[in-house]
Amino acid sequence: MALRSITRKTLLYKSGVEYADYALNHAEGCAHGCTYPCYAMMMKKRCGVVSSYEDWLQPKIVKNALELLDKELPRLKNKIKQVFMCFTTDPFMYEVEEINRLTLQILQRLNRDKVKAILTTKGVYIDQLTDKQLYNEQNEYGVSLVSLSEAFRGKHEPFSAPYKKRIEALKKLHDAGLKTWISIEPYPTPNIIKQDIRELLGSISFVNKVVFGKWNYSRVTTSYIHNKEFYNSMACEVASFCERHAIKAHIKEGTISPTLLGPSQSTERVTLANYM
Ligand code: SF4
Incomplete structure (x- = not known):
């Protein structure tokens, strides 16, 4: 069945986010249906653009996305460092061909x-992206990965791609x-789940960059009494893993509580990770 569609007045926008310059979202809604909850869904519901979780699960494609790019790129292309895809939807929605084709x-x-893109997905990358005639070699392909447990995925990212498939496609x-993160x-x-972050890191040791951030928007984590110490410890683990494997690391703002870092948790190392 064809996806529902919408038209937009503009597509490219200045993101205002610490690691992204411009961004675009060529769909409204996301079939992955994350239940953390999804921040984008909460915002769209608050604005009355999306009526319910079920509505969010049926994405509407932006049918004039390419026309808008034709109009906007001549004016913006020399200003844009890179375009982030996407903050409020997913560019490679699992088994949603129409979205993937438009992406x-x-x-x-x-x-x-010659505009570079930075992507992130909970879906599966397509082999065609290795065609260097068609796709910018400087693009950075990212996968969102917070666990290797399929039980966790079933509960929190219910319609996204299995973790193994995400990692295998990224490795290709x-x-x-190509650059991966x-x-x-x-x-x-x-x-929420007891797991060893070192196993997760070990499964993606080939990537060029790791971005680490805490679980927001839910009382479940803040009610975890040691959450600040926990995130300090995980951030240090990520930073030292990246240092050992010559991977760039970016610990997101607000993840670390500097005053609670222990003597063995080098503030310098964790802070430095942000500038690598
Ligand atoms: S993949 Fe991203 S946009 Fe889609 S539901 Fe999950 S958090 Fe939201």
């Missing part, structure tokens, strides 16, 4: 003007010489 077309259009892009956010506290 490929958008990437090709950006590449025609890496093996083709992992977003470990929102990382769950032990009252």
